[in-house]
Amino acid sequence: MAEATMRDGQVRLTSLAHGGGCGCKIAPSVLSRILSNARNFPAPPALLVGIETSDDAAVYRLNDTQALVATTDFFMPVVDDPFDFGRIAATNAISDVYAMGGTPILALALVGMPVDKLAPEVIGKILEGGEAVCAQAGIAIGGGHTIDSVEPIYGLVVMGLVHPDRIKRNKDARAGDVLILGKPLGVGVYSAAIKQDMLGEPGYREMIANTTRLNTPGKRLGDMAEVHAMTDVTGFGLLGHLLELCRGSQLGATIDMASVPLLPDVAALAGRGAVTGASRRNWASYGHEVALSPSISEVQQSLLTDPQTSGGLLVSCAPGAVNEVLALFRREGFAHAAVIGQMEAGEVRVSVV
Numbered sequence: 001m002a003e004a005t006m007r008d009g010q011v012r013l014t015s016l017a018h019g020g021g022c023g024c025k026i027a028p029s030v031l032s033r034i035l036s037n038a039r040n041f042p043a044p045p046a047l048l049v050g051i052e053t054s055d056d057a058a059v060y061r062l063n064d065t066q067a068l069v070a071t072t073d074f075f076m077p078v079v080d081d082p083f084d085f086g087r088i089a090a091t092n093a094i095s096d097v098y099a100m101g102g103t104p105i106l107a108l109a110l111v112g113m114p115v116d117k118l119a120p121e122v123i124g125k126i127l128e129g130g131e132a133v134c135a136q137a138g139i140a141i142g143g144g145h146t147i148d149s150v151e152p153i154y155g156l157v158v159m160g161l162v163h164p165d166r167i168k169r170n171k172d173a174r175a176g177d178v179l180i181l182g183k184p185l186g187v188g189v190y191s192a193a194i195k196q197d198m199l200g201e202p203g204y205r206e207m208i209a210n211t212t213r214l215n216t217p218g219k220r221l222g223d224m225a226e227v228h229a230m231t232d233v234t235g236f237g238l239l240g241h242l243l244e245l246c247r248g249s250q251l252g253a254t255i256d257m258a259s260v261p262l263l264p265d266v267a268a269l270a271g272r273g274a275v276t277g278a279s280r281r282n283w284a285s286y287g288h289e290v291a292l293s294p295s296i297s298e299v300q301q302s303l304l305t306d307p308q309t310s311g312g313l314l315v316s317c318a319p320g321a322v323n324e325v326l327a328l329f330r331r332e333g334f335a336h337a338a339v340i341g342q343m344e345a346g347e348v349r350v351s352v353v
Contacts, residue, residue: 011117013085014195017076017151019278028236028285049100053170053248056096056231059162067164071096074110074155078191078309079208082122086129088211089154092234092310094137097160098215099232099313101168101222104160107134109144112153126154137214166222168230170248173316175345177228179253180325182217183210183312184336185238185303186266193274206263211310217328218313226321233311237282239290239304239350241314246348249316254351255341257293257300270299270306278307291351304352312336316343 035051043050048067049059057071073093077085090107097104109130113123134141134156141156190207193199199207221227229249233241238260246253282305292301312334317325322339329337 013077054244056099069102069160082125083129086126090130090133093156098218102160102162108157111146112149173229173249177316177343184261186263188306226318229316237305261336
């Protein structure tokens with residue numbers, strides 16, 4: 001287990017949190033029970049997307065050509081470097097706007113810090129990391145809110161704009177659509193490996209590159225009519241977020257495990273025990289809706305449920321659009337983007353072969 005302090009005498013950020021990144025999410029089954037009554041709350045006609053289909057953000061119509069995309073995301077540290085933590089948290093929060101096909105326009109910071117344990121300079125570095133990513137996305141942080149909390153928490157409220165006719169909802173996937181994943185899986189495994197001192201410097205660099213890459217293709221994917229649905233893969237793992245597409249669209253899906261992109265050495269690390277508790281909670285929540293081929297190993301199952309912090313876009317598109325979608329990902333630096341399966345008519349269920 002990693003020591004509570006680093007070489008420079010600073011407290012390890014990860015030692016102050018019971019969980020990290022999107023692995024902090026409440027388990028899907030528990031969240032469903034919590035929100036069961038809220039889904040019956042009456043919504044105004046202008047609210048185009050609410051919580052009913054577990055989409056990534058709320059969308060509110062402003063006029064015939066503009067709708068406001070509103071989302072928030074925050075979590076506890078997934079790494080010890082404060083600047084990197086801020087960058088990862090901001091990238092993750094902004095991703096929800098891209099996942100709806102929108103363009104981010106403004107952010108607000110959410111900051112909860114144990115001020116008796118962290119120096120103001122360390123907290124400042126976290127905020128600087130978030131500001132750096134927002135500058136990269138072309139948006140300002142216009143304010144926010146801070147509290148003194150037991151565990152360090154950082155994230156953003158993010159607002160964006162999208163044309164009302166170009167929103168990419170979970171419910172709009174179609175039978176026969178091809179599934180494309182924009183980033184490799186394994187961030188949860190890497191974060192567990194950090195806590196167990198199992199992740200070397202090359203792995204850490206790979207993790208930071210992956211989690212701080214903005215999902216900018218979402219803006220252009222929103223303009224493509226043959227892209228029918230889109231989400232980003234975060235705390236519920238690939239299976240959990242694909243199931244949200246299936247439930248919203250009332251379809252099934254099949255994943256080809258051999259085609260799913262993975263971060264380097266992630267299977268070996270998982271095999272050595274670098275698996276998060278969130279991965280197990282995820283499987284306990286929705287495993288009954290998944291059919292695994294006998295060839296799928298326990299390690300592969302854990303990768304499919306691995307909580308992704310600032311994970312990739314999951315795109316459901318017509319077969320004829322596959323080359324265009326992959327080319328877009330490649331142009332914007334997503335070298336691991338790959339076709340991983342398809343949507344199918346039938347029972348709401350994910351099959352993995």
